[in-house]
Amino acid sequence: MSSPLVEVRQLRDRIGQIVTVRGWVRNARTSKTRFIELRDGSGFIQCVAGAEVCDPESYEMAGRLTQECALAATGLVQTHPRSGAPELLVQHLELLGESRDFPITPKEHGIEFLMEKRHLWLRSKRQWAILRIRHAIAKAIRDFFDGEGFTLLDAPILTPSACEGTSTLFATEYFHEGQAFLSQSGQLYQEPGLAAFGKTYCFGPTFRAEKSKTRRHLTEFWMVEPEVAFAHLEDVMVLGERMMKSILERVLETKREELSVLERDLGPLESALSVEYARMTYTDAVARLRELGSDIQWGEDFGNDDETILMNAMDRPLWVHRFPKAFKAFYMEPDPEDDRLALGADLLAPEGYGEVIGGGERASSLDYLLGQISHHGLNRADYEWYLDVRRYGGVPHAGFGLGLERAVAWICKLPHVRETAPYPRMMGTLRP
């Protein structure tokens, strides 16, 4: 057959033409007319094989297709009379790859089984939709920062010292240098970049060896971390909000089909695109939580449950700012108006999702940082390079980190973060 090869996404422009598509059989129903749902990664197409149009061998083949076999289907592109979607009136089929007993059948499977078969589970319409949205979010993030004049400054994964505590680090032997640790954050590596580039970001995998199984934690996750010279706490909230809106705009513009596969209610996303985000100090948030029934005490960090309670009660994203210094990173700028507090700001997503962004202003005083390093029992020698940022033309600066998988979980409204990555890594999950 010499008809043109086209991708399913292009079929709308081929109505009335004879074309060939190649893909995998998602489903095949056989009666007098045979209906084949074919998928090529760019989209889904119904192929209709009837005895009057299809050649006899192909018609016969269409009656015994197995789930996930690979096919080339040639035929006339027409518009489905009711749905208006393109469909293919099959003239000829060619079997390209056999498939016997595909393990994931249309029946329900347990999550443990699906996670073991993640490499095959990817073929489900739901996983296709989620990971295409993940891609759109990642691209929107990069386009946003590139468009704002940020320079991409990839942070190293292999690092000689701990950035946010030592108990949750993956370690590896590094030649004669002793142990290296997998980075938990690229932030310390962004700050020295400011005097060179003014505005930087990194966007890569980060690691936390947390011995906990929650619906919000992966051990390996992607994080984007912008950092801006001359910026303050307020700038972090403004920048983070603009970035979130740019993500939502992109997803709503380009991923309607995928959102519809997920049956995602678009209302909360459209709202988060148009409204101004709420703001609340940590102190007010604690009071609000206690009204809502939490037993949190001032000075304690939010637990997952607290974030859920707080954000179930909100109709829009919420910035919580000015946290107790005690549970925040050593490098945060203290609040000049209350020295118990640090100038941090976290963005919590609505619909019960909780933290997606954590950030704030970085301490600009060398003396303050030296005190903090000593107070936190850190090894000063490990941080001399980082302290140099303050020694040579130090200026106020601020930034934040957005966890990609948490943004995906909220935007797709997933019950668990394990579906947000192609091959998620959690405690107990290292394969495939």
Place this chain on the structure above:
Amino acid sequence: MSSPLVEVRQLRDRIGQIVTVRGWVRNARTSKTRFIELRDGSGFIQCVAGAEVCDPESYEMAGRLTQECALAATGLVQTHPRSGAPELLVQHLELLGESRDFPITPKEHGIEFLMEKRHLWLRSKRQWAILRIRHAIAKAIRDFFDGEGFTLLDAPILTPSACEGTSTLFATEYFHEGQAFLSQSGQLYQEPGLAAFGKTYCFGPTFRAEKSKTRRHLTEFWMVEPEVAFAHLEDVMVLGERMMKSILERVLETKREELSVLERDLGPLESALSVEYARMTYTDAVARLRELGSDIQWGEDFGNDDETILMNAMDRPLWVHRFPKAFKAFYMEPDPEDDRLALGADLLAPEGYGEVIGGGERASSLDYLLGQISHHGLNRADYEWYLDVRRYGGVPHAGFGLGLERAVAWICKLPHVRETAPYPRMMGTLRP
């Protein structure tokens, strides 16, 4: 001062206006008129402080500025009479951050010292130019694959088994699962994605614990790995060449200033954008190398020296294809016309740079792969999930990997790959 804050890159549009710029002092020359070279990451601007325009305190300050102190400079944007570039006629200066004895002075420094001070070395004009070009290359790569309808499928870093040999792996304890290894390639994780997405790519850090110090090797480097269903060896060469040209087009279009900082001869880049790349079988390349004086024997892999010799003699990038199976990965499709060979193709960059792309067609036969796994002494159980790609709708497919840092090294014409990453990791280099 209430004049508008602008970035240096925007000054061309502000001629005749009073503005404020903020940045770091790269250099300050003092005579009757004081010349300050200021840098804000978006560009470089000469500030001219003369006694007749500048206020007295600022004029005095301009006479004692130190290297790398941070400044806000307010004044009139005008065009330099000879160069035509914008310059700032200073009315007022404000010191934002002091700097004493910046370690990297205009004199020459040894490479060991510069690597130890990498976080400060980033401020040099040369490193600024290289890393901005790196950013442009990375962005061009993503835009290329996104524009072609590929889906980004991030590969995991923490993997349970070795992909390309076990001697060069970084290992870490992974809870109760035993050892995890830092990924050397995302390719095995792309292949199962094809039946879901048709065309995929990953682009993230990869790791090789190679105990060698060469000008071409980092232990941590970024690699883009596209994979295409229904593609063959020829498609790999066509796709790789189109990607390279799209990178070169972007860099030549948007990074002229940076290339000029590096004094990069544009001829070879412009040529590689316009000519068709050369092609040579491995067998012919060995013969050519022997003519050029190498003692390579048929069946041996190219050494760094061989690639240098071969590519010093070429005026354009070169595809070498059809290599002996013996030294290529177990998953390569055998050549149907010569079963000693595998359908692989590497792209070597000219000017002596050597391999930047490695790729080829993947074996589509389950039986052949089972034989290869056994022949290479691999543990079949580790690969069952990967073999599933062939069990359920297996089709021909192919792909490649491009090492970002090697592309940067060639395009910037750097003598060593250590300058291609913000914080390079090599044997002996884990800090800062």
